[in-house]
Amino acid sequence: MNKLNVTSPVTGLNELQRIRAIVGASSGNLVEWFDFYVYSFFSIYFAHTFFPHSDSTTQLLQTAGVFAAGFLMRPIGGWLFGFIGDRFGRKKSMLISVYMMCFGSLVIACLPGYDRIGLVAPILLLLVRMLQGLSVGGEYGASATYMSEIATEGKKGFYSSFQYVTLIGGQLMAVLTVVILQHIISDENLHRWGWRIPFLIGAGLSIIALWLRKSLHETSDEQQRIDKHAGSLSYLLRFHWRPFIKVIGITAGGSLSFYTFTTYMQKYLINTIGLDAKTSSMLMTGALLAFMVLQPLAGALSDKIGRKASVIIFAVCLLLFTVPIMSYLPVSHNLGVVFLLIFLALVICSFYTAISGLLKAELFPPQLRALGVGLPYAIGNAIFGGSAEFVALSLKQSGHESSFFWYVAAMGVVVLLISLTLPNKEKVERL
Incomplete structure (x- = not known):
């Protein structure tokens, strides 16, 4: 197998330059997730605009279907932007993904409703959301790869943790936007035109992220990009299928727990x-703020104990504590205890989220890294993360809600078995 041993093009950067690069790379991640969550949070206000001839529940289901379509586009985005990142550079891949998200948000903000253009309105909404799903699917692999390559040895876990800092930050910004607009704009006007404001904000934030990303230093070497196997899906599946499967398995447990302890919670x-x-x-909101602060701490800890140890801790704790935490929450009548239990769940999750991208990036050689991270992550995330709420609510409806907790705990076993096969940090760094 062709492993390239070349000097990194960012070897000569000083610490300040690297910090600026981390900020630039992570800023796009924040914008991507702000835009993606804004759609979900504001759907109650614009559902009638695009799906007017139904009751409110049907309208929300239709907008949720469009949201799900965006989720299903992620694996395609993981493949497409992984290929671009390996063949043409991480920077170019990250710039294109933000351009697409900016375009999508601007289109939704200005998109006429069903009453003006008829069936074309929901069709365009679907197409734009698919485009944004493609963008979000590609963002993870490119930014995770870039942040793992720009950080200095001994600080990779700390710096790479900012990928989830900004992911959570994007979600919090979306929630804050909802709260602010609900206080300054009447409910009637939010339904009429106010729901368009957050999409305009997202487009504006994208422009800032583009400006920051244009100054980024490329981390891939030209020799890596011109390698005949760079970004090759067939080569990846033929010679690197083991780490490919491992990333899907780790992502399955990690994404399932993340969505369980955040959005479903x-x-x-x-x-x-x-x-x-x-x-x-x-x-x-308080728990997510604490979760965001936890990321650099957990990332710094991984620099001391290693990525393998971190993911093993995550897997064991997920297995042992998921059912007790989720079972005790309903019988606790103290809000302080409820918060502490949620916080404990997020502490467990932090052992995965803080090093998620870095752990996966270290499993692949540089000419396949963006694709190797992005595609299997998108597959695992779409199948297990994207279905978390549906599975949980379906089991609750059938009277077997506790089965969902055991399902999440069982994924801890999957992650544990995979993590035991991972090489130690010192070995993977030779890639």
Whole structure:
């Protein structure tokens, strides 16, 4: 197999330049996830604009279907932008993904409704969301690869953790935008035109991210990019299928736990525990802020104990504590205890999220790294992460809600078995 041993084009960068590069790379990640979550949070306000001839529940289901279509585009995005990142450079891949997200947000902000252009409106909405799903699917692999390559040895875990800092930050920004607009714009005007504002904000943020990313230093070497196997899917599946499968398995458990303890948790607090929406939102906002702060701490810890040890800790804790945490939440009548239990779940999740991209990037040689990270991650995320809420709610509806907790815990076994086969940090760095 062709492994390239070349000097990194960013070897001569000083620490300040590397920090600026991390900020530039992660800024796009924040914008991508802000835009993606804004659609979900504001769908209650614009569903009638594109799907007017139904009751409100059907409208929301139709907008959710469009959201799901964007999710299903992620594996294609992982392949496409992985190929671009390996063949033409990480920087170019990250720039194109932000351009696409900016374009998508701007189109949604200006898109006429069903009453003006008829069936074309929901069709265009679907196409734009598919484009944005493609963009988000490609963002992870390119940015994870870039951040793993730009960071200095001994600090890779710390710097790479900012990928999830900005991912969570994008979600929090979307929530904050909802809260602010709900306070300054009437409910009627939010339904009429106010829902377009966050998409305009997303487009504006994309322009800032583009400006920051244009100054990035390319981390891939020309020799790597012109290699005949660079970005080759067939070569990846033929000679690197083992790490490809490992990334899918680790992502399956990691994404499932992430969506369970973040997006689904808010619904669990309302539907099962019986908290009101305002209290639930307050608890989850505080928990997500704490989760965001945890990322650099967990990343720095991985620099001390190694990525393999971190993911083993995550897997064991997911296996042992998921069922007790989720089972005890409904019987706790103290909001402080509820918050601490959610925080504990997120601490466990941090052992995965902080080093998620770096762990996967270190499994592949540089000429296949963006594709090797992006595509299997997108597959595992789309299948297991994207289905988390559907599986949980379906089991609840059938009266077997606790089965979902065991399902999440069982994925801890999968991750543990895979993590035991991972090479130690010192060995993977030779790639």
